[in-house]
Amino acid sequence: MISRREALRLAALGTATILGAHPIAASAASKLRIGVLKFGTVSWELDTLKHHGFDAANGIELDVIYFAGEDATNVAMLAGAIDMIVTDWLWVSRQRSDGGDVTFAPYSTAVGAIMVKDASPIRTIADLKGKKLGVAGGALDKSWLLIQALARRDHGLDLPSVSDVVFGAPPLISQKAIQGELDAALNFWHFCARLEAGGFRRLIGADDAQTALGASGPVSALGYVFHDKWANENPQAARGFLKASAQAKDLLARSDEEWLRLAPIIRAEGPELAKLRDRYREGIPRRPVAEEAADAGKLYRVLAGIGGEKLVGSAPEMAPGTFWLEPPQ
Template identity: 70%
Template sequence: MLISRRSVIGVMGLALAGAAVTWNGPAMANGNVRIGVLKFGTVSWELDTIKHHGLDAANGVDLEIAYFAGEDATNVALLAGDIDMIVTDWLWVSRQRSAGEDVTLVPYSSAVGAIMVKDDSPIRAPADLVGRKIGVAGGPLDKSWLLLQAFYQRDHGIDLAARDTVVFGAPPLISEKAIQGELDAALNYWHFCARLEANGFRRLVGASDAAMALGAKGPVAAIGYVFHEQWAHDHPRAIGGFVKASAAAKQLLATSDDEWLRLAPLVQAEGKELEILRDRYREGIPTRPVAEEEADAARLYRVLAEIGGEKLVGQAREMAPGTFWPGLGT
């Protein structure tokens, strides 16, 4: 959805690898930070960690969480000024910037989906997927699906969309059909893949593998905390405090298994499934400088623009400058 109404808001979080956040003021509240997220999204795990341990107050902010039923609703709310921050991908941010908005992002997670097959499946190598029935979460313009198509075309000379029977659907449905054996393989979002992995599935090839094959130098954040640039410059204490709170939550989630046990009811997993979700989440914590993330995203943008066309990226053939926020030091 492309909306061009500008609003002066923003906020973000995350361990801002490489960005120059310079505020070191006292831990005193300076206003609310309003974030809009999907009610059952994985971002809630980090936000719950922030609130449970008072990491927002300890860093001078008061985090307010608003839950939405769908991603389009969060996008509209951000651009309308009803909330300060959302979590979405850099393609959306770039398209909005190309239309005149000043939205920007800080990397949140590089965890991405993969093509999953059952442990006993005869599909062992990427080329074995040809002629199969594959379920794809989302639609034809899903980024992981486009990257994997480009990977198959370049490295194997295979037009995967033409050679396979492709079924698109909602993530829970795709997983259920795969479990029932109605699909030979399933491409799903990372946390659905993790749950499949805990229930007799293995990875064939991941979107991250495709990204690296297509020119990325390291893991690229799939999504980020998105906010308005002007707000960040006008409210350095709020933005800096939220960055620190998010970094602290990420550190806790990266090192404490007990924290994941506390989160188990929210994650809706236990035992092996919880452990795999925990490990895959940790693998997706960004650690690279923002400049490196941005350079790789720009490379992948060109690939996605070529295969996805105007329906995916609009008229801009290059990622908009400023899509990744460099920090308060600029």
């Protein structure tokens, strides 16, 4: 009988193989294996990073391995099949509270928003009462929970009770909103950007809710996640990757031409590509990590209060070490 750890490792390898990913090689100081979703927005940054050789310039060999879903990337990293993934700090905190050593380096502060058509009479959260609201990401999506918390505090509204809430995959929620089958739609940031380019406006963003609920500035929704042990054993790989990531972000922040190069990957052009570019740029983390971590701790308490154990487990506070504070060289 094989161990559970070995079973997870084999399952992760199988998932990657099905998708035709690069072979997974043994880890080395200069080698970094990152698992990402095939059509996720992270691939835009990683394509930029590799196309311009920022990985090699920072002494690393980046192996990008594609997976079918987020759960598969989580399993693969926990099983040791890859070194790094992209996920949220709530998952990291829960792992650490359960004895794990994964940690989080900010990737993007871009978050979802509730979108309505330009001509919609809906102007505030209170106007969602009695309306049909589509929500991507499920009942425990962070953006949905934060907006619920704000609606309760400022308007005395329990949105799941006073609105007709339906859940669905992000593409489906956008499609139903465009077709007029929903009065409003809460979706991930890049789906919102595409809707903006097509005649929708933002009613309220999860970033607005974060600020209203106590955050002093933008907090990264997603980050590059890896094991403390791996970073300690491979400090040059960890630092080199984060430097390469910063260089790719800098190029994407200042070069419109780079976005035109990425257009076939992004599957957008014209106003839609421009809106995705602008929203991506707004989501580039620019605050000290310690400040983001402090604000995430505040938001964790809000989320724990509304999401309960299904979301955070039994830990009432964000676990220490959730955000990676790079040690001095």
